[in-house]
Amino acid sequence: MKRLVILGAGTAGTTMANHLHHKLNRKEWEIDIIDERTEHHYQPGYLFLPFDIYQPADIVKSIKEFVPSDVHLITKKIDRIVAGENFIQMADGDTVPYDLLIIATGAKIAPEETEGMKGKEWYQSVFDFYTYEGALALRDKLRNWEGGNLVVHITEMPIKCPVAPLEFAFLADSFFRNKKMRDKVKITYVTPLSGAFTKPKSTAALEHLLHEKDIFIESDFAIAEVNNETKTIVDYGGKEIPFDLLVTVPTNKGDELMERSGLGDDLNYVATNKETLRSKNYANVFVIGDATDIPASKAGSVAHFEAEILTENILHFVNDESLTATFDGHANCFIETGNSKALLIDFNYTTEPVEGTFPFAGIGPLQLLKESRMNHWGKLAFRWIYWNVLLKGIAIPFVSSNMSTAGKKIN
Amino acid sequence: MEKMIAQMNVLVNEEGYLTDFTQWNKEIGDELAGEHNIVLTTRHWEVIDYIQGEYKRESPLSIRKIGKSGVVDIKEFYALFPAGPLKTATKIAGVPKPASCI
Numbered sequence: 001m002k003r004l005v006i007l008g009a010g011t012a013g014t015t016m017a018n019h020l021h022h023k024l025n026r027k028e029w030e031i032d033i034i035d036e037r038t039e040h041h042y043q044p045g046y047l048f049l050p051f052d053i054y055q056p057a058d059i060v061k062s063i064k065e066f067v068p069s070d071v072h073l074i075t076k077k078i079d080r081i082v083a084g085e086n087f088i089q090m091a092d093g094d095t096v097p098y099d100l101l102i103i104a105t106g107a108k109i110a111p112e113e114t115e116g117m118k119g120k121e122w123y124q125s126v127f128d129f130y131t132y133e134g135a136l137a138l139r140d141k142l143r144n145w146e147g148g149n150l151v152v153h154i155t156e157m158p159i160k161c162p163v164a165p166l167e168f169a170f171l172a173d174s175f176f177r178n179k180k181m182r183d184k185v186k187i188t189y190v191t192p193l194s195g196a197f198t199k200p201k202s203t204a205a206l207e208h209l210l211h212e213k214d215i216f217i218e219s220d221f222a223i224a225e226v227n228n229e230t231k232t233i234v235d236y237g238g239k240e241i242p243f244d245l246l247v248t249v250p251t252n253k254g255d256e257l258m259e260r261s262g263l264g265d266d267l268n269y270v271a272t273n274k275e276t277l278r279s280k281n282y283a284n285v286f287v288i289g290d291a292t293d294i295p296a297s298k299a300g301s302v303a304h305f306e307a308e309i310l311t312e313n314i315l316h317f318v319n320d321e322s323l324t325a326t327f328d329g330h331a332n333c334f335i336e337t338g339n340s341k342a343l344l345i346d347f348n349y350t351t352e353p354v355e356g357t358f359p360f361a362g363i364g365p366l367q368l369l370k371e372s373r374m375n376h377w378g379k380l381a382f383r384w385i386y387w388n389v390l391l392k393g394i395a396i397p398f399v400s401s402n403m404s405t406a407g408k409k410i411n
Numbered sequence: 412m413e414k415m416i417a418q419m420n421v422l423v424n425e426e427g428y429l430t431d432f433t434q435w436n437k438e439i440g441d442e443l444a445g446e447h448n449i450v451l452t453t454r455h456w457e458v459i460d461y462i463q464g465e466y467k468r469e470s471p472l473s474i475r476k477i478g479k480s481g482v483v484d485i486k487e488f489y490a491l492f493p494a495g496p497l498k499t500a501t502k503i504a505g506v507p508k509p510a511s512c513i
Contacts, residue, residue: 156475192474194498220495222474222485236489266479295471 001030004314005088005098007078007257009035009063011043011391012289012303013104018393019311021068024318031070032096034088036077038063041132042386044300047164047336049135050142051175058383060132066391081261083282100284100317102310103270105257107160107290107298109134111250114155116226126226126246129168130160138247142175147184148244153233154191155223157198158267159252160290160298163345165189166196166206167336168247173213174338188216190233190241195219199352202345205369209337252298254291269293274349275326277310284317286310295349297331304390305330308401311393330403334379342375344368348403354410359398361407368408417442428501428508432466435505443503447492451503455491458483459504466506472497473509 004020006013017033024031045059067073077091081101088096109130111117117126127141128134152169159165169189176182189196189210196206196217210217224236226248232240251267258264263281265271271280272292279285288310289303296302305327312325329349334342344366345353357364365374389396414423417438422430427443429435440459444451451459461482465472474497478485492499501508 156473194495220498222489224485236485237494266476 002028002099003030003032003097004100005096006033006102006104008104008106009033009040009067010104010106011300012307014040014066014391015304015307015393016102016104016288016310017067017071018391019307020314021071023311023315026070030072032072032074033067034074034076034078035063036075038075040066042383045383046129046132046135047167050129050138051171052139061387078257079260080257081263083261083263083285103285103287103291104289105255105291107252107254109250110253113251114223114226116228117248117250119226119228121228125231125244126248128248128250130249145245147181149242150185150187150245150247151233151241151243152187152189153246153248155249155251156192158298159249162198162297163333163335165249169215170209170213170338171336173215188218188241190218190221192222193219199347202353202369265293276313276323277306277327278323286314296329299331299333301332305401307393308395328402330401332399334375334382336376336379337371340376341371341373342379343371344375344378346403351403351405351410354408356408358407426508429505432505439505440503447499449492458488458491458500462500462504462506471509472501
């Protein structure tokens with residue numbers, strides 16, 4: 001028997017287990033999946049927790065529920081990957097040898113990277129919403145907050161779901177309007193980028209929305225420190241922005257496991273071929289989802305599309321064929337804009353988000369790069385799709401793993 | 412599009428970044444720096460050398476990476492190229508604006 005080992009039972013790892021358990025020849029291959037956690041969180045749901053739109057029960061399920069019964073789930077901590085010798089060293093001293101390895105260990109926040117961020121104001125007036133604990137602490141804060149300067153802030157790129165902080169700002173605007181206290185809150189969106197987003201056409205559309213909602217934007221802000229005494233964030237150029245409530249997206253990093261294994265870059269991301277999804281250093285190691293260093297969004301939709309490509313390439317690999325499936329960087333993201341509306345963007349490595357209809361050319365029903373109620377219902381429906389379709393490795397009808405240009409206003 | 416810089420016709424994009432690094436020379440660097448009111452010193456040139464080296468190795472650039480490069484720390488990088496140092500320094504160096512991410 002040969003052994004395929006998947007590290008990480010999040011979105012990417014779980015989806016791969018579901019794809020491969022019936023596509024690999026199981027008389028030849030055993031599949032193991034390793035994750036020290038027992039809960040699977042629907043991470044896009046963290047955005048809605050602070051505003052009491054979702055409750056914890058909506059976004060937490062058990063990992064076990066989504067791992068196929070013929071895949072061996074190992075709930076233990078990994079010490080390191082010994083890639084040169086094809087085995088995993090577990091923290092308890094055990095070893096797990098592999099013939100083929102899929103790294104799907106994701107990314108997480110590292111607030112300690114910024115001076116003062118985890119100071120005495122952490123979870124008092126400084127919050128993240130990229131963790132379950134952070135989102136819940138922020139929910140409790142917002143329930144009683146009386147207003148002031150709300151600063152929504154991105155520390156540095158890349159981050160998971162680059163549109164999430166914008167969505168947070170939009171949802172905060174409608175949250176305070178509904179509470180009849182919008183006039184007591186000044187919302188400022190602070191980003192290290194030159195504008196609201198990374199691609200020109202969506203930046204224009206999103207900046208228009210920020211303006212419409214009276215949200216101020218401070219761009220090119222590279223944070224040097226959070227000053228807990230003066231309650232300001234200070235950038236390397238000396239610019240200071242005061243806050244009463246700071247909602248920050250701290251630096252995101254890959255798992256420390258990569259550092260221990262000597263497989264990561266300075267942010268613990270793994271060097272990965274952006275088309276085949278194979279490790280640049282080891283022929284029998286593949287990487288998927290937020291753990292890679294490829295220039296695609298760190299988002300669940302990307303992991304989903306990558307999983308379809310990677311499954312093909314894994315099958316090519318075990319059959320000694322060349323890796324002909326190529327990933328194009330496809331991402332598809334709903335952007336909540338408040339008041340039960342949302343935008344939808346669809347893009348890849350080379351084509352930026354443009355206007356149009358999705359998934360059917362000329363019909364929709366979803367509108368690209370334009371606010372609509374239908375898009376909002378699409379985003380809410382997505383939670384069901386996530387648990388029932390996406391994690392199970394079932395293709396989403398009419399949405400292909402590589403991006404389609406049909407129905408789009410390119411140029 | 413074409414732009415005349417230091418008596419040379421070079422190809423630039425709509426943001427003024429050179430699109431063909433082989434057309435770059437030190438005079439062009441000096442003139443582009445002048446457009447940002449920067450007079451290039453030895454320290455500036457050390458940073459520009461580093462940036463061009465990373466570009467040639469196809470290694471993506473970020474402020475964090477420059478801060479860890481050993482060539483310059485982030486505070487000095489800001490002092491050398493005020494306001495958006497990475498964007499300004501890459502433009503002067505004749506390399507593409509870093510796609511800081513998606």
